[in-house]
Amino acid sequence: MEKLRCQVCGKVATDPATGRTPWIMTDTAFREIPGDSTGGLTSAPPTCWACVPEALATCPQLRVSSTVCTVARAEPAAVLADMFMPGPGRRAVPTGEYSVEVSLNDEALLPYALATQLIVQVHDLQPADQG
Incomplete structure (x- = not known):
């Protein structure tokens, strides 16, 4: 996760065109931080744009709750x-x-x-x- 590698294919997930990283957030793996309206904490790794459709189609948890977002940066x-x-x-x-x-x-x-x-x-x- 520190290298922002896709959880599906293992390649770097950051979009070179925008510098932002696609991330699928779920209710179970994302928590807002009080007072921080544009960030939060997650234990889920990012997912590259090429793998987002496959992840959404095949992961049962993502069918329960998921939102595709992008992030500017992430830190442990x-x-x-x-x-x-x-x-x-x-x-x-x-x-x-x-x-x-x-x-x-x-x-x-x-x-x-x-x-x-x-x-x-x-x-x-x-x-x-x-x-």
Whole structure:
């Protein structure tokens, strides 16, 4: 996701003509940030224009809720992680907490997190003109 590669084909998703990256947002993988009307957080990777029709046609979740948008930029913001605590003999012991959102700035929790998904903050989110 940091390299903005398409979740379907793996090629760079950013449109060279506009410099913007197409992104399919869903209710389950997108969250608005209070006070930020043009951005948000998502755990879903981008999708290049060539793969958007295939993704929309074949992914059941996208049929439930999806909006095709473009973003000006995206940056790592957090991870979804399984949490651990130090145990005997330097072993990590699971706490039983799974899919916990941990900010990349959280110096207290991050050392105890085993990341399972990256969450990025998208900026200048706009509805896509699919004309």
